[in-house]
Amino acid sequence: MLNDSFRYQNGELTCDGVLLREITASQGTPTYVYSANRLIQNAQRLQQAFAPLGATLHYSLKANNNLAIIRLLAGLGLGMDAVSAGEIYRAQQAGVDPSHIVFAGVGKTREELTYALQVGVGWFNVESHGELHLLNQLAGALKKYPSVALRLNPDVQAKTHHHIATGHFGAKFGMSAETIAHILAHRAETPHLNIHGLHVHIGSQLGDVNETVEAVRRAQQIADPYPDLRTLNIGGGFPVRYVERDEYPQPEHFAHALAPILSGWQVMMEPGRSIVADAGALLISVLYLKDQAGQHFAITDGSMTELIRPALYEAVHPILPMKNAPVTQKMIIVGPVCESTDVLNREAMLPTLQTGDLLAVMVAGAYGMVMASNYNMRTRPAEILVEGDQWRVVRRRETWDDLLRQELS
Ligand code: LLP
Numbered sequence: 090m091l092n093d094s095f096r097y098q099n100g101e102l103t104c105d106g107v108l109l110r111e112i113t114a115s116q117g118t119p120t121y122v123y124s125a126n127r128l129i130q131n132a133q134r135l136q137q138a139f140a141p142l143g144a145t146l147h148y149s150l151k152a153n154n155n156l157a158i159i160r161l162l163a164g165l166g167l168g169m170d171a172v173s174a175g176e177i178y179r180a181q182q183a184g185v186d187p188s189h190i191v192f193a194g195v196g197k198t199r200e201e202l203t204y205a206l207q208v209g210v211g212w213f214n215v216e217s218h219g220e221l222h223l224l225n226q227l228a229g230a231l232k233k234y235p236s237v238a239l240r241l242n243p244d245v246q247a248k249t250h251h252h253i254a255t256g257h258f259g260a261k262f263g264m265s266a267e268t269i270a271h272i273l274a275h276r277a278e279t280p281h282l283n284i285h286g287l288h289v290h291i292g293s294q295l296g297d298v299n300e301t302v303e304a305v306r307r308a309q310q311i312a313d314p315y316p317d318l319r320t321l322n323i324g325g326g327f328p329v330r331y332v333e334r335d336e337y338p339q340p341e342h343f344a345h346a347l348a349p350i351l352s353g354w355q356v357m358m359e360p361g362r363s364i365v366a367d368a369g370a371l372l373i374s375v376l377y378l379k380d381q382a383g384q385h386f387a388i389t390d391g392s393m394t395e396l397i398r399p400a401l402y403e404a405v406h407p408i409l410p411m412k413n414a415p416v417t418q419k420m421i422i423v424g425p426v427c428e429s430t431d432v433l434n435r436e437a438m439l440p441t442l443q444t445g446d447l448l449a450v451m452v453a454g455a456y457g458m459v460m461a462s463n464y465n466m467r468t469r470p471a472e473i474l475v476e477g478d479q480w481r482v483v484r485r486r487e488t489w490d491d492l493l494r495q496e497l498s
Contacts, residue, residue, distance in 0.1 A: 094124035127368035149361030157483035159183035170359035174201035228281035238286030243304040247292035256291025290324025327363035362455040369454020392424020400430040411447035414440035
């Protein structure tokens with residue numbers, strides 16, 4: 090899955106003109122590489138698509154929260170969407186003003202709410218009656234009047250992998266229309282909260298614009314009797330293409346479908362994946378080749394600990410060779426982790442490989458590094474940012490001692 094940034098030049102895979110093998114020669118593998126150009130392009134495309142709606146973008150930090158990436162996106166004027174006080178803290182460390190942060194999440198603790206109130210987070214997306222009352226009580230104690238958006242569970246089943254759908258009734262997210270109507274009718278009971286928005290996010294990698302339109306309509310019906318309630322946070326979920334055969338609605342399709350119904354509304358958005366996914370690749374090396382049960386395995390130094398998406402969501406990430414050559418075989422690309430699910434790709438079409446060959450796992454910028462683990466005492470990889478024709482390490486590879494540091498023996 091090539092794009093303007095990741096492409097072959099003279100038969101070798103490059104990121105914005107930088108030879109990826111140069112990066113691995115210096116930093117080793119597995120290593121994440123991100124293109125600043127592509128990040129900027131993706132963010133600006135969303136900004137432009139939704140400009141007619143006057144939408145403000147809050148980048149969903151959960152997709153990739155490297156400080157350099159936060160800084161870069163904040164520099165383009167994006168606010169941030171955080172789901173923990175830790176993410177708020179991280180964004181602050183990257184220089185983000187807390188008033189540009191929306192704080193979402195189904196289980197915010199008392200400590201997290203207090204922290205967010207103290208630093209002056211811009212919006213709280215509240216997901217339950219209990220949270221609402223706790224926030225009101227904490228805000229009262231701190232003499233604050235935070236802006237609150239109530240998260241609606243619109244009972245819309247999004248067309249996406251069932252693990253990343255959030256808008257159906259069986260999901261833990263948001264509140265029913267009845268609960269929200271009740272809260273709105275009793276706003277006087279939460280005098281410290283400035284409840285003037287609704288929030289709706291029905292899932293990630295959304296396959297159908299109509300479901301988003303339907304969810305927005307349901308939110309608007311609830312807000313209708315309250316003229317002071319005209320802010321709608323439509324969440325994220327804009328899909329990206331992982332493999333050539335994928336056909337998904339583009340950001341412009343969402344914008345066109347939503348523009349007519351959202352005029353007169355202050356619109357907020359929380360895109361994550363659509364900004365970082367195809368701006369990142371995971372570079373790995375072939376350790377061994379083995380043919381077994383009629384299948385060709387390439388055992389690599391990349392695994393489910395660096396990229397868990399294939400194991401967790403049956404996600405397909407294309408795998409490309411560092412040197413472009415004619416495809417000769419279907420390979421199963423696996424890692425060294427002691428789990429049968431440690432498969433990065435079950436049907437990678439690749440040229441004949443040799444031990445030591447470099448591969449790139451594409452479209453890995455979102456929900457890659459942030460979901461990496463230390464299972465099997467594996468150190469999390471280095472992260473590299475390519476800016477223009479320069480590259481730099483924006484997170485060094487972990488060491489064994491980094492992993493032992495927290496333990497008291
Ligand atoms: N807003 C809310 C309330 C969310 O729950 C999410 C994602 C987003 C915004 C950003 O969605 P995006 O634009 O990135 O689709 N780990 C999974 C994805 C989990 C998404 C969780 N919520 C994956 O790797 O596919």
